[in-house]
Amino acid sequence: MAPEYAMQGIYSIKSDVYSFGVLVLQIVSGRKNNSFQNEEGPLNLVEYASGLWSNDAAIEVMDPMLKSSCSCIDQLKRCIHVGLLCLENRATDRPTIEDVISMLKNEMMLLPMPNCPAFVTRDSTVYELENGNSESFRDTVKPGDSLSSSDSLVSANNVFTLGFSNVFENNYYHSYLATSFTDSSSYNPVWLGNREEPITDGSGILTISSAGKLILTSNISDPISGGNGTNITATLLNSGNFVVRETNINGSTGRILWESFDYPTDTLLPGIKLGVNHRTGRNWHLTSWFENFNPASGAFTLEWDPSTRKLIVQRRGLIYWTSGDLKDYTNQILRLTVKEFENIPKPDFVDFNYNFTNVSNGVEDYFSYSPIIDPKSTPEDRKTISGWQLKYNGDIYNRDRAMIAEVSHCYGYNIEGSSVYEGCEPSCRNHNETFVLKSGRFANGNGSEAIADFDDDYNLTESDCRGKCWNDCECLGFVGRDGYGCFIGRYDFRCLYWQGKNFTFVQSFDGSAPKQFVLVSESSNKRKRKKEELHELMTLEEYTETHPVESDRGQGHHLTLFTYSSILRATGSFSLTNKLGEGGFGPVYKGKTVEGREIAVKVLSRMSVQGLLEFKIELILISKIQHVNLVKVLGFCVHGDEKMIIYDYMPNKSLDFFLFCPTKRELLIWDTRFTIIEGIAQGLLYLHKYSRLRIIHRDLKASNILLDEEMNPKISDFGMAKIFKQNVIEANTNKCAGTYGYMAPEYAMQGTYSMKSDVYSFGVLVLEIVSGRKNNSFRNEEGPLNLVEYAWELWSNDDVIDVIDPMLKSSCSPTHQLKRCIHVGLLCLENCATDRPTIEDVISMLKNDMMLLPMPKCPAFVTRNSTVYELENGRAEKFSANGLSMSAIDGR
Structure with missing residues (x-):
């Protein structure tokens, strides 16, 4: 990976050029880039x-086999020369791939001399961020422009982003042109341009042709709209609507020729219509995904019925849910009277409400909605845009996590207080029945297999199989995989369940039998199912590469299994006013239990790349560790594919809420800041040394430090944590997870992590706390790259006092203690992990003013115009750099 991508998440076509340069050297030499084992020798190829x-x-770079069998030495040297040019430190200095081809083909072409490559000196690694690239946004494509898989458009208000997104399906990455919320931490698009025809080679390109046609190219170019000239532009509007429109001679925008809002997929944004255009015959409706990670059209649709003036959800033409009638509703907070559907929960937002619109004339019959924003709300609040998403199982969710309709239960019953279902409950079924996924087989009383029918319609989804089984009174359960049809298990008696006297369901516990959805009585199995869920969540074999964890038999985890209804009640149905923030897992909400206890509910995003595995990890870890500087978990909730962790609520939110706010930062006097530094160190010491498990956090940052009512720090978010056996010092991974700016160099670039990785992150935190600045808050093209470089420069020039937050300078804070904290912070940022102190040593350094401290060396990732990195000697044989994937990083 190119250095600007690996360390800052910035990518361009020059990122591929860098990778190509590494490949060239590998091909010429016949060696892997990371195949160098000599402790005293080079770091890599x-x-x-x-x-x-x-x-x-x-000449010594060349594969010996080539030296003895090839006379084209000049060509080999030229390839090495070109390869080194591709590895230039600055992306702008690397040639384009077109130039590379010219260099390789034209031997008469003079080549520039390469500079020291990125990530390379004898004892360090060089890195420099391209000045200005991180701030360059565009919202429009013009004729002659192109939007490749590495590019994106961003709306002028920075709310929406349009680009190519990948979904892993059937062992292949499928690429979709997608519009998503810019601030979304997970893949959750609001519009897809090619949901039925994904690009399978990852080389999607969007262009406007000279004839004014918008063209999405994969293996076959298909225009998705057209015009009659070159005065055409395609723009991503602030509403999320991607429009193709004419440009007038005076530069103003003309009529719209095509717009994505005319082709909604599964999300209803303000301004999108549901209904019909009688003149053109166009029907606007939402269609669910085929399954959770397959964006193709699924079984459910959300439509507007002009005859009844209701919203309806249908599955294969059968109405499953209706919104009820529009009625007047008075919002006491906004003092407004608005229209509300009787079966859609009323928003419980302080500064947010809906304005529903129904238009019926000779041309159109449609429904749409828009948000009503309180004029007193902040600019950030006004930028918030809601969105209703029709899930693959028929449920409708608001973007703010509030459920609009729970349609997925329509195969069996109408939940209390929810919406109206029509025609989906046979006389032999009742509301106490539900489907449970079990491993086993259906058998008759004599042990033989029960009757099974196979429906090989590959277009059937799991919800279709549920419906077929539910409406068949002889169905005991089914096996259904999206795209593979349905196996329906039957018996010759009506309305018998699998506990029936004439047959049984033989459950398998060794995983040998297929998993089947079994129809059971919910009331009789409620306690058993909850117990199974708890056991399944708390028992996880080999969930980490370094140490498997077994269930805590005989000791208990002291966790409460919360009901979904209690979470809805506590959070006001996940209202926006209770939303505390959003991270890599999903949003976090404030709530209050019926007993009056304030809680924080972290909801695992259904689309998050951090899934059930990380959810289990956090539950297991947090149930085994207790410390005053670690956040306390109260329990969890599982509802369908929704998973939540419930914590004690921290009234002062997180450290970044205070530290990086100009007005709130002044509340952090030095004594408070030093208490926070010391508390974080004590929490890390417990994790590294004194807990029953040696735990590496791997995502230590300001937003993961929560503050209680007395401003005491609590380390939170253990979803990325790893467990070591007591005799293990370090490990490596092919899935790098963490946050840019906080990750240690050996972890970011080689996937090697240890306790010293957390020490590095702690060093960054110390500098942020002392300075009151984010590590990546530096934008001066001629100045330092980040806070680490800034602090090092001032330290080297004996001006370290300038690192200190001016608010602390003016409040007579102890300068010697501030300087000592900076000194310790820089020691934690040492280039070589073995040179960093342990967290136990850090605590001694902070507490003992008489203790002499060694002088820090140039930190990792820092020089005036570059970033320094050195791999620990002797560790190279553990690395698998070719498999490194930064898929779990969330940028700040």
């Missing part, structure tokens, strides 16, 4: 080739 090139010995 890039450094090895650069060193030989500098000494005019590039």
Whole structure:
């Protein structure tokens, strides 16, 4: 990976050029980039080739087999030369791939001399961020422009982003042109341009042709709209609508020729219509995904019925839910009278409400809605845009997590207080029945297999199989996988359940039998099911690469299994006013239990790349550790594929809420800040040394430090944590997880993590707390890259006092203690992990003013115009850099 991508998440076509340069050197040399084991020698192939090139010995890079069998030495040297040019430190200095081809083909072409490659000096790694690239946004494509898989459009208000998104399906990555919320931490698009025809080679390109046609190209180019000239632009509007429109001679915008709002997928945004255009015959409706991670059209639709003036959800033409009638509703907070559907929960938002619109004339019959924003709300509040999403199982959710309709239960019953279902309950079924996923088989009384029918319609979804079984009174359960049809298990008696006297369901506990959905009585199995859920969540084999964890037999986890209804009641149905924030897992909400206890509910996003595995990890870890500086978990909730962790509510939110706010930062006097630094260190010491499990947090940052009512710090968010056996010092992974700016260099670049990785993150935190600035808050093109470089420069020039937050300077804070904290912070940022102190040493350094501290060396990732990195000697043999994936990083 190119350095600007690995460390800052910035990518461009030059990122591929960097990777190509590494490939060229590997092909010429016949060696892997990370195949160097000599402790005293080069770090990798890039450094090895650069060193030989500098000494005019590039011939030594070549594979010995080529030297003895090939006379084209000049061509080999040229390839090495071009490869090193592709590895330039600055992305802007690397050639384009077109230039690369010219260099390789044209031997008469003079080549520039390569500089020291990115990530390479004899003892360090160089990195520099391209100045200005992080701030460059565009919202429009013009004729001659193109939008590739590495590009994106961002609306002028920075709310929406349009680009190519990948979904992993059937062992392939499928690429979709997608519009998503810019601030979304997970893949949750609001519009897809090619949901039925994904691009399978990952090389999607969107262009406007010279004839004014918007063209999405994969293996076959298909225009999705057209015009009659070159004065055409395609723009992502602030509403999320992607429009193709004419441009007038004076530069103003003309009529719209095509718009994505005319082709909604599964999300209803303000301004999108549901209904029909009688003149054109166009029907506007939402269609669910085929399954959770397959965006193709599924079984459910959300439509507007002009005859009844109701919203309806249908599955294959059968009405499953209706919104009820529109009625007047008075919002006491906003002092407004608005229209509300009787079966849609009323928003419980302080500054947010809906305005529903129904238009019926000779041309159109449609429904739409818009948000009503309180004029007193903040600009951030006004930027918030709601969105109703029709899930693959028929449920409708608001973007703010509030459920609009729970349609997925329509195969069996109408939940109390919910919406109206029509025609979906046969006379032999009742509301106490539900489907449970079990591993086993249906058998008759004599042990033989029960009757099974197979419906090989590959277009049937899991919800279709549920419906077929539910409406068949002889159905005991089914096996259904999206895209593979349904196996329906039957018996010759009406309305018998699997507990019946004439047959049984033989459950398998060794995983040998297929998993089947079994119809059971919910009331009789409620306690058993909850117990099974708890056991399944708390028992996880080999969930970590370094240490498997077994269930805590005989000791208990002291966790409460909360009901979904209690969570809805506590959070006001996940109202926006109770939303505390959003991270890599999903949103976090404030709530209050019926007993009056304030709680925080972290909801695992259904689309999050951090899934059930991380959810289990956090539950297991947090149930085994208790410390005053670690957040306390109260329990969890599982509802369908919704999973939640419930914590004690921290009234002062997180450290970043105070530290990076100009007005709130002044509340953090130095004594409070030092208490926070010390508390974080004590929490880490417990994790690293004194807990029953040696735990590496891997995502220590300001937003993961919660503050209680007395401003005491609590380390939170253990979803990325790893467990070590007591005799294990370090490990490596092919899935790098963490936050840019906080990750140690050996972890970010090679996937190696240890306790010293957390120490590095702690060092960044210390500098942020002392300075009151984010690590990545530096934008001066000529100045330092980040806070680490800034602090190091001032330290080197004996001006370290300038690192200190001006608010602390003016409040007579103890300068010697501030300087000592900066000193300790820089020691934690040492280039080589073995040179960093342990967290136990850090606490001694902070507490003992008489203790002499060693002088820090240049930190990792820092020089004036570059970033320094050095791999620990002797660790290279553990790495698998070719498999490194930054898929779980969330940027700040």
